[in-house]
Amino acid sequence: MPVSLYDVAVPSFKKHLHALDGILDKAIGYAEAKKIKPETLLNARLYPDMFELTKQIQGCSDFAKASVARLANVPVPSMPDTETTFGELKERIAKTLAFLETIKPEQMEGAEQRTISIKVGPNDMTFTGQDYLLHFALPNFYFHAATAYGILRHNGLEIGKRDFMRRMG
Numbered sequence: 001m002p003v004s005l006y007d008v009a010v011p012s013f014k015k016h017l018h019a020l021d022g023i024l025d026k027a028i029g030y031a032e033a034k035k036i037k038p039e040t041l042l043n044a045r046l047y048p049d050m051f052e053l054t055k056q057i058q059g060c061s062d063f064a065k066a067s068v069a070r071l072a073n074v075p076v077p078s079m080p081d082t083e084t085t086f087g088e089l090k091e092r093i094a095k096t097l098a099f100l101e102t103i104k105p106e107q108m109e110g111a112e113q114r115t116i117s118i119k120v121g122p123n124d125m126t127f128t129g130q131d132y133l134l135h136f137a138l139p140n141f142y143f144h145a146a147t148a149y150g151i152l153r154h155n156g157l158e159i160g161k162r163d164f165m166r167r168m169g
Contacts, residue, residue: 005071005112005133006105012138013064014100016145019166020060021093023152023159028086030157038086044151053151055081057089059144061096067137068100070116071129072107 031038045052051059058081069076077099083089111129118125118132127136149164 004105004108005129006103006108009068009071009108009133009138010100010103013068013141014097015166016141016164017060017064017093017097017100019164020057020145020148021090022166023149023157023163024057024086024090024093026159026163027152027157031086034156039084041152041155041157042084042086042089044155046147046150046154050147053148054083054089056144056148056151058083058092060141060148061092063137063141063144065096065099067133067141068103068108070118071111071114071133072103073111073114074103074107 027041028038030036031041042054043052058079061079065079066076077095079092079095083092114129116127116129116132125136146164149159153159
């Protein structure tokens with residue numbers, strides 16, 4: 001039985017967005033317990049030329065909502081990158097999850113061969129739907145999710161692989 005792009009994309013994004021939400025809850029508790037200003041963690045990065053935690057979470061949201069919208073051939077929800085608190089990031093994750101809930105499998109039927117054209121910086125990129133999801137959207141989503149995890153772990157938050165992987169359901 002073939003696996004649909006919906007079955008690959010939507011449950012994967014939902015699972016890891018829920019995991020990030022849980023990790024943010026732990027970060028809030030950690031900051032309070034250690035008397036760390038939240039903005040210290042929100043602005044933390046692994047290396048000076050990398051994005052900070054806030055931008056990593058925004059990136060996860062962006063890749064999840066944009067890729068699913070494009071594959072379902074619906075408008076990409078606009079979410080300006082204005083979050084400055086853990087609560088606002090959690091709200092963004094919740095909005096992204098709510099959007100994913102609106103997409104039905106039949107909306108993505110046939111998307112494997114649909115042409116997806118996007119602009120990345122100054123570059124125009126064109127993919128089939130399948131290549132877009134498997135070789136662009138998912139790798140970028142996981143990069144930002146793993147980097148967000150890494151930033152918090154590097155800053156002392158006691159999280160492990162189970163927090164990142166989160167069980168399905």
